[in-house]
Amino acid sequence: MYHYWGFGLHILSEIEFPELLPFEFDVPDVTIRLGKTPETLEGDDVVHRVRISMSPNEYLLKIHDIANYYVSGGKKVLVEIFPGADEKSVRLFMLSSAMAAVLHQRNLIPLHASGIFHKNGVVLFCGQSGAGKSTLVTALQQQGHHIFTDDVCVLYPQSDGSINATSSYPMAKLWADSLTRIGITSTEENRIRPQLPKYARFFHDSFVTDSLPVKAVFVLERSAQITNAELTGLSKLEAFEKLQANAYRPAHIDAMGKRKLHFSFTSSLAASTMIYKISRPDNNDSVKQLIELITSRLM
Template sequence: MIHYYRIFDLVISTPFVCSELIEAIPQQADVVIDYGHIANDLSIIEKQKLKWQVNKNQVLLKIPDAGKYLIENGETITIEPEENTSLDIIKLFLLGSALGAIQHQRQRLTLHASAFTKCDHTILLCGQSGAGKSTTANALIQQGFQLLSDDLAVIDFLDGDAFVTPAYPQSKLWQDAAEKLSIEYKNFHRVRDELDKYRIPINNNFCNRPKKITHIINLQLSDIELAKINSLTVFEQLGVLKIHSYRKKYFTLEQAQGNFQACAALVDLVPVTQITRPQLTNSLKQVAELIIQQLT
């Protein structure tokens, strides 16, 4: 049986159930996902490392304990799982790296960022892993914001504006972050069995339509006592977007050039500001207040 879902404003078809995604009416899929045999190497290789190979139209991922994923032409993903790989692990890399590569092939700007919205404000929150993107987004959801995307923000340009497309109604939180937010996590699945990180459903606080981006904030850790907000030069803003472009190591030369142009276009439309927060103390309330202050 084939299942249909909508994610990043694309209809995908899969041979397995993805209960975390939003169902779509059966139709011609933009991206077809299926199981199949995958050769160990691409016939043409432009760039490669031990776990991946790329060329203009293909990305091959070789993920230990998960399997191989072949992403082609922005339209198909073939999966060859390793023996005894769980469906949760298959979907973990499908909904991240594989669908991220699809966006690259479709020449869509894709950032490693959380996205959330309230009224006329839609925020992209960038930051290195551990900076607190998902934790901050969930704190703001508790204050009436809606989630658009937890980890991967796909951006389209339309009529002189930039829009972020919805992913799916789920956030991933480390146990200590869930405890800080008083979120009951024990009944939810772990992202991976060996990690104290949980899949938190956001069913009642999810926005399922593209939203115009009004603010971009880079969240950074530092050895300071109080969180603070700083403006950035245009060059620094562009650097933030380039640094946080999703899986940029997979870029071909043409995709890297397109990414630079898209980052420049986004900075021109929506300036990037920076919030620096203390590294060793709980500054969640401070950061949330600074973000809301930016909106008002």
């Protein structure tokens, strides 16, 4: 069995995950095993979606020709791998949708955000897929900043009403064109799935497992109506609405009965942290403009 740290949890796994941080511990929070998953979930509280069935304490995901994933009680994951399945794809769905289910079952809220370290805390960049989160933190890394997390972080409320964030795992995922714009080369070995022109960049050596205070949040949005990047501050209500819209795997929230919890976490973050919206042009490379706007607020 392999021992890892990921998403703030001690993970004991029969599957090897090069993406995760090797970590020694005595008692696991989550155990991942190989085996036969249930054919279906039953019960009055089960919600069925395409490829997914879920309730507050059970989750079943079926990915054709890859694997089935069964999550129960936020502690146990059963993975049924199909013959000939691509190993990277098996791991990718485990670390995304299945882990999101683990977190929700444990009453933790994952946010769709990347981040960098800043002044004994972290700055987060929220945004839907394609907004440019991974490209931005990698470009900031090229300028001397250290990546805190890519794509997902986990929110932890503090006793004073503020919010801390915990990283997911030490790997950033970037599309081939993003790597080209930043001036980074990659290899086929780092392709995250055979059919996707998306590549992994690891940062195990600088990865930190501490839960850290959130200093600021920038919400990235693409716009076809502008030619230059624009930054605006958000009111507490606007910030709350943007954070709500950037939940990670939002389909889980209502189906798993986590709406009240998600409301509490995001309202605390909106109330305790400066939140900005950055609109970026949809048709040109605006990374340099984004960095200038962000650094002007962080000085």
